[in-house]
Amino acid sequence: MHAGTLNYLLEKDNARDQTPCSQPSPGGGVPYDFVNKIFCNRSLNMKNILAVGFDMDYTLAQYKPETFESLAYEGTVRKLVYDLGYPAELLELSFDWEYMVRGLVLDKKRGNILKMDRHKYVKVGYHGFRELSKEEKVQSYGSTYIRDAFDEPDYALIDTLFSLGEAYLFAQLVEFIDGNPGKVPQGVDYARIYKDVKAAIDLCHHDGTIKQVVTKDPGRYIHWDKTLVPMLNMLRDSGRSVFLVTNSFWDYTNMVMSFLCGQHAPDSNATCSSDWLQYFDVVITGSAKPSFFHDDNNASLLEIDPDSGMLLNTDNYAPVAQVSDTSPRLTGTGRTNRKTFQGGNVSHLHKLLAIESSPQVLYVGDHIYGDILCSKKVLGWRTMLIVPELETEVRLAWETRNIRKELGMMRLEHDNIEDSIHRLKWSLKFENLTDERKQVLSFKLDDLETRNNEVRLAHQDALREWHQKFHKVWGQLMKTGYQNSRFAHQVDRFACLYTSRVSSLCLYLTEKYYRPTEEFMPHEFDVLPL
Template identity: 60%
Template sequence: MKSIVAIGFDMDYTLAQYKADTFESLAYAGTIQKLVNNLSYPPELLEWRFDWRFMVRGLVLDKRRGCILKMDRHKYVKVAYHGFRELSREDRQAMYGNTLSRESYDEPDYALIDTLFSLAEAYLFMQLVDFRDAFPDRIPAVVNDYSQLYKDVRAAVDLCHRDGTIKQAVANEPSKYINEDPLIVPMLKMLKQSGRKTFLVTNSLWDYTHVVMNYLCGKCGTDGGIPRDDEWLSYFDVVITGSAKPSFFMDGSRASLFEVDIVTGMLQNTDSGTPMAQIGGVGLQATVLPNPNVKQACRVFQGGCVAHLHKLLSIEAGSQVLYVGDHIYGDILRSKKELGWRTMLVVPELAVELDLLHQTIRTRKGISELRNQRDEIEDSLQRLEWCLRFEEHADEERQKLEQEVAQLREEDEAIREQHRQAQRDCHHMFHKTWGQLMKTGYQNSRFAHQVERFACLYTSHVTNLCYYSPNKSYRTTEDFMPHEL
């Protein structure tokens, strides 16, 4: 951390941890209302309910086939559901394993469920797939395939964001939708006191950002609560709202940067952050160049690109920046690959996963022992089968070998079934449907692979930074090849 001169944060699901049971249910209900009221879906959808525990991150949505997939780091599909019907191993392999070329599992035919915002819409898509299969005549006539179902869900979600359905509800009652974290302010103060610059880059616009950040800093602004003010801005050097990540991180982006009037919310033109005079004496009276010797209060902007941010913070190299976010693609991948920023991924699910890993130590050790036993039996069985097939033996000796083979086959089948059941039981301990977040069988999951590749650090809560010195050196564990173990 000694080489880091600026630390930045995303807001939604990074600084602000939303309550899945209320916030995602709010988004789900709003999306259904838009489907019914704006896109001519049947009113019976309004009776549907959202199970916020069912979906997890790291899945892939197959728009063409109406499936949700979990795959390992090699992109082999290990769990697949069509709607809420689990596909058998044979069906799964027929769909995703018997091709001459490997699927990319990317847009436009697939959607990645890599952000917690996507869970409600993915769950709704699964419900609609089952509904279309069962009652094709009740779906709008224009919906002729599963891809159109997904497009309609996305259109409904966008309508919710545009008309303020979700954000207004959060602003009216933030405590219902956002978890309190008393360590947010101490963490930001600690980082500022360490001499580092701090910044906020969020896709949310100023009005919503102001509401959420006030709540995180202890000022809810609702009746009977502490009124909102601008104190939270003192914890940052630069705030950029409406950033349109991940395109914000593209070095060639030509997006204009506007300064936000934090009182009126109006936007003012800037030249890479430098205020521009307005014609006719309206607004700013003259162009004011920043004085590097004068410490300025936090400035708030909308739009722009990473080049503007680097200039505002006087960043000379990407490796001087640490950025903390929750979205692999929106926050982490681009900033790491394109800019060389240091990155920290917030994975709230880790808190539960770590507890379960501790609880299942003996179970997982037993599974490993069963696998070793299975491998030993298989090796012995395969050697004997080869010996019987290609070597000459006396009748008595051959009969004896055949008996050994028969016995080993019985043992092999028994240990395989025992191993499968133990794996299945352990899988259900983490999540009944999708299993462990970072694993798919014995392989790291696709999500874990992305975390390994693009996140320098990952943690369950951003405020875990409070427990370490701002100058701490974070060191990776040693990498091992299989022959070294």
Template identity: 60%
Template sequence: PLTWASSKWNGVVDSSKHIFCNRSLNMKSIVAVGFDMDYTLAQYKPDTFEVLAYQGTVKKLVYNLGYPTDLLQWTFDWKYMIRGLVLDKRRGNVLKMDRHKYVKVAYHGFRELPREERMATYGNTLSREAYDEPDYALIDTLFSLAEAYLFAQLVEYRDSSPSKLPAKEYDFYAQIYKDVRSAVDLCHRDGTLKQAVSLDPGKYIHEDPLLVPMFKMLRDSGRMTFLVTNSLWDYTHVVMNYLCGKTGNEGVPRDDEWLSYFDLVITGSAKPAFFADSNRAPLFEVDIETGMLQNTDNGTPLMQVCDPFGLETQKKKNSQHCRAFQGGGVAHLHKLLAIEAGAQVLYVGDHIYGDILRSKKQLGWRTMLVIPELESELELLKQNLKLQKEFRKFRRKREELEDLLQRAKWKLRLEHQNEEELLTRAKSLQQDRDSIRDLQRQTHKDLHQKFHSVWGQLMKTGYQNSRFAHQVERFACLYTSQVTNLCYYSPDKSFRTTEDFMPHELEFAEF
């Protein structure tokens, strides 16, 4: 594949592969680049993996938690939900809000709340909601989309057939969400999902031929690389082999070569707790040959009673490409890689809270968020430039007409000459304003539906950035559609932000 390090590199990067910058970052200051695995290095196929997760959760609800067998006939529309939504557990609603936490789109199950009902519920209150736990749940990972969809289905089911899903307590919608989460956790604990993926990785995970060139380019530039994942060693070993071209099929057996692309691997990390300074979780070393765990003293191998001089332990350590561990905390990682300052680390992940917020706020690490949906979002933005221009034109025209209409009404109230002329003028302006307002609303609705028929643009809610976009802006130094977009940039590149504008500056900053 053609990358920045290729001899035939032409310097052209497609817009869908751009890396966008919220805070300036000079890669020369980065000594270690870390990666999450699930949904970062390993991009799961929504039409197979998320459907598998959904079906597994439904079965747990029916067979483990006593839900009606009707659920087994349900299907999952994996395109319906998007990231950045918020579940109102008490009311059974799904919300999309802007960066100021104003709810602009709300559904009860799959029924859209009329504006009046939405405003009465979320707008006209004496105090502002924080929209955080325990009453709300954030849909901030791609893996959460299936459980959000199932929650909406169960809300509809409870409303239409209350006798089939009797309330166990007063907050029955909250109980439904709690049961869905319990079912999801059961799927993880019994290995239902990971066993299926391990048997046929190609069915559930996208191949990316640029992963290995990216690792090589970073290591050739002198950077250390590390992997921190919540997945345990056995699953990590299968997935990383697949991503690096070792499918495990006949003729392409799995091996340890993928470890040569890293200086350190930490599995079972229990992020986000891993990033807490107060984390005192024990660190175990993984025996790569057997997968067994060995005790360590903060990363230093403990002498085995059958090897009093530590010769076998040292021989194994010297022969390994890199060391693999399970558990521990960020202090162990800093020690093992000799990291002197948080700003020396760039961490790449997909989870705004589990990967990005904690590592950024608590450690000062530099961060890059992977947003796979961004690729299609950019393409749709490009396709709908004309519609966006029309929308802005109608909005400006509406403001002009409203100013003129208000002026005419003011004069009509205070001046008693030419009343008939002023009244005719006001009526004409009102008709023009109403006509432009209807055009603006219809254009905005058309634009909204071009991106997603229900939720609209991922990064926008109404005229404002969405809450998800606001979080990306606050906590991610960089963001991009795929982790391997790093291949299209120099390992020493200095990423610079675009210029910020206040509304008053935009008067003089038209491009």
């Protein structure tokens, strides 16, 4: 096709009234962008929430992928070359930070990267950067009656923004090993490549390769959101406890939160301040989520002196006097409101917050498994998922909303033609027709089949071009064709609420009752107006 089909639809769409993607804030007031709305999967009455908790990385702290993920990528490549014996040619590779998206699945054995729908049918697949044909996808993933679970150990899930760099490097190494089988260490296959990439990138996050650089110039790597502090104040002023649970350790957490809660970005020589602690009741660093959410996790809870960063013992979160002390210990600044800790588990947190019932907690995070799934399924916490990509998704969905309607009409036309073809074939085969009538119907059938093929191809091309407006390779984050994507299915199952940024909470009353939209079964759409 009909490369012009989508352009034609775009011209029709642009000719229509383009109302800005905004609406009044709930209950009136200042208009806000629809892209920052909080979307609801399950009813949640904020009146029942006594404590609101946050993850830090990619939740409170939104990293700039063009700098932050590039930093991680470059460090990973260097470790592969200098520490794991990969060829020095890899140092010439470059990183396209926009190429990968969340919700993909890496096939470690075959070297493929997959996007699937909510039923786990592979709709888009690449071997390295070569797109898999329909026949290849069916042969590898659709030839058995039992659907593959697509889980570890044979597969890796790209369900966090931290994973985008490793997915891209995995694809590059698949291409490299296919074209240069003799240039990689002996015994290295696709699965070993993934294992090495994962180990190298994890080491970059833990040995200071990334964090030391970020600390010197946080404004280069982290977005500063002026509405973050007002949002935290709003929650605390409502009488709720506010807590932070992060896997990052104290030194890095203190730097990031000091930057985020400061009035301006500190320069490279600025000293981090712990003044940001005033916005939180409890802060737990080095939490080792998702194991933190399990009661049988016996990790010790250590108190942190925020001034020195020194770890101090606790006895089931109660203070332990030092050997040289005969009176209860105070922190270096004389504060008795102990709130900074490392490790522990969710039982410690509930005691610190005096939480009696898990549904009284709302936890906000970006990791579909480490933050959302475990806290919801294991504890029964209410959850809100941060999906930064949602801003672009919603904006493009709004701008092309009429194209979506046109595609629906093309699909309906295709269905109607197929139904007509079926009725004609039925008549020709089973009805007692004259020869003249059979000839007329046969000509009509030929015309319909020609038209049906034209409409089918036009629809396929237009649908693909529409998806590519969202992402050149993977299409819409939440869709594969007309089905919800695997990622969208997980969001629907495990996130009570989801939005693009934490500061969206500022747009709603702290007593807000979030209600989901009405759900429809397919049979209901036939009786509802388009």
